[in-house]
Amino acid sequence: MAYAGPVLLKRIPDDPAQRKLYRYADYIATGGYASLKKVLAMLPEDVIKLVVDSGLRGRGGAGFPCGTKWTFLPKDLFPRYLAVNFDESEPGTFKDRYLIDHDPHILLEGIAIAAFANKISTSYIYIRGEYHHEAKLLEAALAEAYEHGIFGQKHPGTDIVSHCYVHRGAGAYICGEETGLLESLEGKRGWPRIKPPFPAVAGAFAKPTIINNVETLACLPAIVEHGAAWFKTMGTPSSSGPKLFGVSGHVNKPGVFEEELGIKMSTLIEKYAGGVKGGKYRAAIPGGVSMGVLGTDQYNAELDFDIGRKYNVLGLGTAGVIVMNDKTDLVVMLRNIVRFFAHESCGQCTPCREGTAWMHKILNRIVDGFGQPQDFDMLAELCLTMGAMPGTTICGLADGANWAVKTFLQKFPEDFKSRLKSRQVQGVAGAGVA
Amino acid sequence: MAWIVEDRLKAYQPARNEPYLTAKIKDEVSRKYFPRYPNKRAALLPLFHLIMHEYGYIAPQAIDEAATFLELTPSQVQDAVTFYEEFRLEKTGRYVVNVCRSISCELCGHQRVLEKMREIFGIEPGETTADDKITLLEVECLGACEQAPCALVNEDLHGRIKPAEFCSQLQQLPAAPGHSTTDDVR
Numbered sequence: 001m002a003y004a005g006p007v008l009l010k011r012i013p014d015d016p017a018q019r020k021l022y023r024y025a026d027y028i029a030t031g032g033y034a035s036l037k038k039v040l041a042m043l044p045e046d047v048i049k050l051v052v053d054s055g056l057r058g059r060g061g062a063g064f065p066c067g068t069k070w071t072f073l074p075k076d077l078f079p080r081y082l083a084v085n086f087d088e089s090e091p092g093t094f095k096d097r098y099l100i101d102h103d104p105h106i107l108l109e110g111i112a113i114a115a116f117a118n119k120i121s122t123s124y125i126y127i128r129g130e131y132h133h134e135a136k137l138l139e140a141a142l143a144e145a146y147e148h149g150i151f152g153q154k155h156p157g158t159d160i161v162s163h164c165y166v167h168r169g170a171g172a173y174i175c176g177e178e179t180g181l182l183e184s185l186e187g188k189r190g191w192p193r194i195k196p197p198f199p200a201v202a203g204a205f206a207k208p209t210i211i212n213n214v215e216t217l218a219c220l221p222a223i224v225e226h227g228a229a230w231f232k233t234m235g236t237p238s239s240s241g242p243k244l245f246g247v248s249g250h251v252n253k254p255g256v257f258e259e260e261l262g263i264k265m266s267t268l269i270e271k272y273a274g275g276v277k278g279g280k281y282r283a284a285i286p287g288g289v290s291m292g293v294l295g296t297d298q299y300n301a302e303l304d305f306d307i308g309r310k311y312n313v314l315g316l317g318t319a320g321v322i323v324m325n326d327k328t329d330l331v332v333m334l335r336n337i338v339r340f341f342a343h344e345s346c347g348q349c350t351p352c353r354e355g356t357a358w359m360h361k362i363l364n365r366i367v368d369g370f371g372q373p374q375d376f377d378m379l380a381e382l383c384l385t386m387g388a389m390p391g392t393t394i395c396g397l398a399d400g401a402n403w404a405v406k407t408f409l410q411k412f413p414e415d416f417k418s419r420l421k422s423r424q425v426q427g428v429a430g431a432g433v434a
Numbered sequence: 435m436a437w438i439v440e441d442r443l444k445a446y447q448p449a450r451n452e453p454y455l456t457a458k459i460k461d462e463v464s465r466k467y468f469p470r471y472p473n474k475r476a477a478l479l480p481l482f483h484l485i486m487h488e489y490g491y492i493a494p495q496a497i498d499e500a501a502t503f504l505e506l507t508p509s510q511v512q513d514a515v516t517f518y519e520e521f522r523l524e525k526t527g528r529y530v531v532n533v534c535r536s537i538s539c540e541l542c543g544h545q546r547v548l549e550k551m552r553e554i555f556g557i558e559p560g561e562t563t564a565d566d567k568i569t570l571l572e573v574e575c576l577g578a579c580e581q582a583p584c585a586l587v588n589e590d591l592h593g594r595i596k597p598a599e600f601c602s603q604l605q606q607l608p609a610a611p612g613h614s615t616t617d618d619v620r
Contacts, residue, residue, distance in 0.1 A: 088577050089574070089575060090575070091536035091537045091538065091574070091575040091579070092536075092537065092538055092575070092579050093575075093577065093579070094577045094578055094579050094580060097577050097578070098580075122470075128577065129518070129520045130520075130532075130573075130576050130577065130586060131577065132589040132590075132591075133589075133590075163470075165470045167470075167479065167480070168480070168483055169479070169518075170479055170482070170483070170519070170520040170521055171518055171519035171520035171521075171573070172517065172518055172519060173574065184479065185476060186473075186475060186476050187476045187477065187478030187479060187504075187514060188475075188478075188513070188514050189513055189514050189517035190517060190518075205471075205472050205473070246579065246580065247580070248538040248541075248579035248580050249537070249538050249541045249542070249579075249582075250541055254538075254579070254580040254581075254582070255580045256580065285537075289536075289537055320579065322537055322538055322541070322579070324541065328541065332540075333537060333540070333541070336535075336536065336537050336540050337537060340536055340537075340574055340575070343574060346517075
């Protein structure tokens with residue numbers, strides 16, 4: 001545990017007045033692209049080994065080891081693609097946007113390193129459609145990078161020319177799922193694919209493809225510069241390195257903060273986000289709404305990749321912490337979350353398409369005062385039957401919905417039960433509303 | 435919702451002689467986007483972003499033209515285009531105000547923004563003002579939760595919205611007819 005200061009946000013000061021956009025020249029002047037130069041003198045295998053040794057885990061939600069993912073590429077299949085996941089549509093998540101707003105070249109350097117290590121011919125930055133400003137920033141940064149030979153050149157020792165392009169999505173949460181993203185990249189509707197084949201074997205345009213999150217790639221320059229052992233001094237044994245935490249909701253100073261993995265949520269809220277606003281802490285979502293909720297007694301939860309096992313949530317997710325104070329109506333908040341999933345379900349698998357819509361209907365009637373006694377159990381039962389983990393859907397969208405519902409029901413049962421009445425008590429007003 | 439089928443009758447519009455895919459759009463796609471991908475189909479999203487930017491909505495005729503241009507069937511293009519929420523098949527007002535309704539924005543009072551919009555402009559989410567100036571939409575997370583409540587006006591993000599101030603800003607925008615690009619807002 002030795003976090004000495006920002007790694008990813010080293011060019012972005014705390015004071016908003018001093019923040020600025022780092023263009024190519026500014027980036028070079030602050031030591032940028034030095035890691036890329038170092039990498040180009042190494043063997044690709046050694047770069048992969050370095051990333052494996054660093055224990056870098058994917059920052060996009062699942063926490064899959066990045067280096068291991070790279071080793072899944074078949075030996076002799078070319079061309080290979082890299083898809084950079086900048087879809088960032090999970091409510092509560094805005095860390096990548098914040099990073100790219102100020103320092104787009106840190107991502108481009110990371111992409112160049114990954115492209116060299118894996119002999120990638122084309123990298124696509126899949127950015128969500130709503131990020132108009134960031135897409136323009138990246139296009140401008142890419143033009144600079146091409147001009148200075150970061151892209152458009154052959155990887156040393158090969159005939160593979162490295163390219164990098166921005167590909168804009170158009171408003172669909174599901175395109176952040178890796179195979180949904182690939183479909184969208186190919187100009188189709190973003191329906192997730194059945195696996196296998198895994199993207200590492202047949203991904204974009206049926207060629208081997210790696211999909212990495214923006215923050216994961218942005219970690220690479222620092223790992224190359226300081227080494228794997230240094231990276232492991234931060235965080236916990238199973239979750240090494242620094243992490244961007246986005247804090248929003250009922251806090252005095254919402255924003256993106258960098259800390260090592262394993263930091264206590266209470267520290268994050270009090271030291272960085274200025275404390276809880278408008279009341280006392282009641283609940284928080286640790287990493288985007290699909291991860292479930294942390295209860296009132298879990299204020300000190302350590303935010304690392306083991307959080308799921310320890311605190312009965314799905315996982316760390318994107319580390320977008322959403323804080324709720326004691327005046328919040330949690331049933332209304334759960335309805336908001338479930339409406340999101342019902343709205344964003346792609347409709348491919350029946351349990352998810354129907355299940356999320358029914359959850360939304362049930363929560364709507366609870367909020368409106370027409371909840372029935374069996375609704376609590378019905379919600380719990382729906383949670384058990386939909387999702388990739390019970391094995392009824394292709395992707396994990398439904399798991400996100402049911403973990404949110406499940407954990408709210410388990411940790412705050414009284415909020416729900418107190419609003420459920422029998423049909424008789426509801427009287428005429430409740431009749432016919434089912 | 436991606437899987438709700440649009441009402442085809444409502445979407446009907448008479449054909450026009452002048453193509454939606456102008457030479458300028460076709461040229462930009464051929465020059466800039468086709469070389470990026472191994473096939474033409476992958477340029478579908480960039481092409482429709484250009485169409486949206488130019489017209490503010492997607493006419494059925496544009497789908498047919500795009501199919502010819504990308505060497506696909508119209509149904510393949512329709513299939514993809516109707517999936518994405520940003521590709522709107524109906525005309526909107528000059529300024530589309532996308533108010534975020536996801537959890538952080540609801541916690542920080544997105545309802546007050548909608549109420550103020552209702553009070554000042556007399557429109558609910560999904561509606562357009564009578565002078566075709568402002569269309570109000572509710573959208574899911576815009577990825578700017580630290581600035582909650584937030585909204586996207588055409589292509590510009592507005593954060594930490596104070597409802598009254600925001601509405602008077604909207605009132606001051608020029609009300610010339612037709613679709614606007616982001617350049618007019620600045």
